[in-house]
Structures are given as structure tokens and as C-alpha cells.
Amino acid sequence: MSSGSPGFFRQLPSALPGLVLIVVTMMIIRIWIEPWMAHTKIFGMSKPLTDAFHLNYILLGIMSGMFYRNVIFGGRIPEMLVDGFRLSRLMIKTGIILLGSLYTFSAIIKLGVTAIALISAFVVLTVLLVLWLGKAFGLDRSMTAVLANALSICGVSAAVATSPAVEAKASHVAYAIATILGFGVLTMFISPFIGRELGLSSMQYGAWIGTGILNTGQVLASALAYDPMVGPGTALAVAEVWNVMRVIAIPFAVFAVTLWYWAGKDAVDSHGNKQSLGSLLVEKFPVFVIGFMAMVFLTSLGAFGDVGVESGHSPSAAIMSLRVTMQWIFGFGLVGLGGFIDFDELRQAGGAPFRLGLLVGATKYIVALLIVLLLRQYFV
């Protein structure tokens, strides 16, 4: 069962049809549909799609991907297009690396201290809550371990990273993933509404969704849905610092939960290799985080000119073109990501993992919002 990722250049010819569909879709959205939405009148209301429904190119992009898969293609992406849709993962990783150009080290440390404090508190408390609820719901240790990491760090990636180490059954993991994705899709669409109704600043909104939304793909989408601009101080810039902190936590959390799992096991399983932290870091640490930090380093050195935050000057031409590039890359990537949201899988999720996931996910989402509201003077 190969992941089908033989390398970018070898994959490119087979990816072209899917890429063309993604690129054309996003171009139509940005060149025709967005301007049309910004000027149209429906039932006497001026610009209802943007003002009332807060639709923008990001939400339209994800909805297009979901529409292609679930309506036009009848539940599966055709073989001819699937490689192109898979490349959306690479696009988003590239976008995140380029996002490093929004920050200097001093800015990232300023944001990072708050992020580390909030993320650490939420990761530890969520893990403890899930371990306790897992027992109360009668889930087995492996399922509880997967849910603990998936609900506390970053959804699907954490579930994927944890499952083999704790011998979780694939069918259980599938239900956990479907629950997380379903909850994520819901929060991705409702968060911008809530944020606007509460009058949250970009910093407050980014801190909230960076902590409260389970799956990091949906953190990205929700941030851009709130504020489609890419620049320092936008919801995206804040949420992604939170996101990167969560991603960095994956190998450590896998290690901790694996220790918990094996501590409660009587026998050593045939596949029960208790991996060291070192091997987990090599195997599970996402390399794009290093790219992101390298970009922050280069930006701090002034390699791309003035970032336009601390100096008060306009950003350099290089920085401006990087930001425009990022908007397009995220737009393309999120059309592709929408193509992997299968309503049939989400609709049929259920059972105890679903109930526990929903309970913990909703608790985390609400508590994160309450904390941000309570401490809103610190998030400005």
C-alpha cells in the first residue's frame, strides 16, 4: 500500500491533469467569482455572499474540492486526477515554508512564548482528559492513546503517527480520523462567523483557532477564511505559529503516549518495538518545519528586504511577491485538500470514539475561546 509519492519531478507528468483542474478552478474563483461576489446584489441585498456568508476564495476553493469529489466524481477522485490532488500536500507545505518570511526571530519569540504556554497547557490537559474519558467510555488502551494525541495535538497527523506505535486497530483509527475531520469541517465554516460576531482581532482569532481546532489543515483554512490576506499580524500569521508549535510536539507526544501504552501492557507484542525518542524524531518529524525556521532565519537576516513591521516602511518587492505567491499556493492546496474530504466516510463515523472525540473536541474549542476572551487584553 504505497503512499504514491515517488518524488515531485517523477510525479509531475501524471499529476498534470489534476493540477490543471486545481489551478483553473482557483483562477476562475479569484478572477471572476470573487469580484462578482464583491459587487453583486441578491434579493435587494448588496454583497450578501461576502458580507453575510463571509465567502472568499479559500472557502470557495475547499468547497470546490469537496464538490468535485462528492458530487461530480461520485465519491472518489478519478485515477487520472488523483496524483494532481495529492500534490496539494506539497503545495501547502511549500506555502508554510514561505510563510516563514512573515516573521523575524524577535517576532516569532514574542508570539511563540504565548503559543508555547497555551499549546502546552492544552496538550497536557487534553491528553489527561482523554485518558480519563477513554476509561469511562470503555475504550481499549490503544484507541485511547490514538485519540489522546489526535485530539490534543493536530488531528489526523497525530493519529497517523501514533497508531502503529500503540497497535491501534485500523478500523478504530479510521473512525477517529473521520470524527476529527467531520468536526474540523464544521469548525472551519463556523469559526469565521463566531470570530466576526465577537469582534475578535486577528491575533485573538488566530490564537483561538490555533488552539481550539483539531486538525491543522482546517486551522489554516479557517484563518484564511477569516482574513484572506497574508502578512504579519494577520490571523494566518498568528495561527501558523500555533500550528508549528503543535507540529513540533508530535514526536514528543507520540513518545509519551507510547510509554503510557506500554507501561500498561503485560506482554511484549511481536510488533511491539518500543521506539526511542531519537528514532521517533527521525521518522516522524516533519521536515517542512525546518524549512519554515530556515525561512525565518533568512528573513531575520534581511535576505528578502524589509518585512515592513518593525521599521514602519512598506514591505520590499520580494516580500510582497512572496505574499501574493503564498495566497495562490494556499488557494491551490486547499482545493486539493477539499478533494480528500469524503462525506460518505464522515457521515458513517460513529461509536464510542466518535462520542468521545466530539465531546473533547467541542470542550477544547469552547474552552480555548473562553480563555482568549478572558485574556483578550494580552492578545492584541
Add this chain to the structure above:
Amino acid sequence: MRFGNIVVAVDGSEVSEGALDHAVYLAVDGHASLTGIFVVDSKWPDFIGNDWQSARGARQGFLDYVRWEQEEQAQLARAQFSLATHGMDRAVFTVHAGDPASVLLAQSANADVLIASRRVFQISGRPSLKSLAATLSKKASCPLMLFP
């Protein structure tokens, strides 16, 4: 009613026992050929396609792990089929990779009857496999017998 060519879905769990026992009964009674099918679900890379940030090692490690689990399930299915068809001449067990619904539909295209449990392959599968029986009911080109 007698059948000459019977296909049965087997997943090695107790869920598929009822369907398998009835398929064996029909095959013995009608001197029919019996094909047991296990499907290794190949839709997992697509199912986790939404996960954009996993390291390559983590993603492949997970897919290998799922594959290993399904291969173990295939061995259980083979043993279950062998035990149920012990002494039968015209009984064959096959393992396929693909989408379980598509494989069962394709493999039963020339059969006289397809027999399956409503919950077959859910033991190692994705949530949408809950609707496998409904898909077979809609699309099977041969008669279909569904067991609880």
C-alpha cells in the same frame, strides 16, 4: 434453487461465518464451485489524503502498519475458509487488493450468486464500508444473498 458458481465474501471474523456456512451448504448441495474472496482495502492512502503535514516516514509507516494488519486478517480469512470447505474439491480462496465494493462486484460478475454478511470487511475497514451491502444491493449483476 441450485447454483453452479458461488462467490462468498470472507473476512476471517465471526461476522462472515453465517454467510460462509450457507455458501458451503449451497455449494455441497448443488455440486457448485465456491470462491471465497478477501479484499485488502487499498483506499487507505486516499482516506488519509487530507493529512498534509505528516512526515513521509510517518505516513508510510502507518500505511505499512494497516497493510500488515489486513494481511493478518487475510490469513484468518483463509483459515476460516479452509476449515469450512474441508474436503470440498471445487473450493478456492482468493485475496485481492482494491476497493472492497468494486472488487466484489467485478469478481461476482460471472457468478450465479454472491453471498456476504452485511458487516463483512468492517473489521479492518473505513467507516464508508458500512454501506458496502447497500452498494452491492444496488450494483450487483448477479443474485445477492445478504446475512446479518
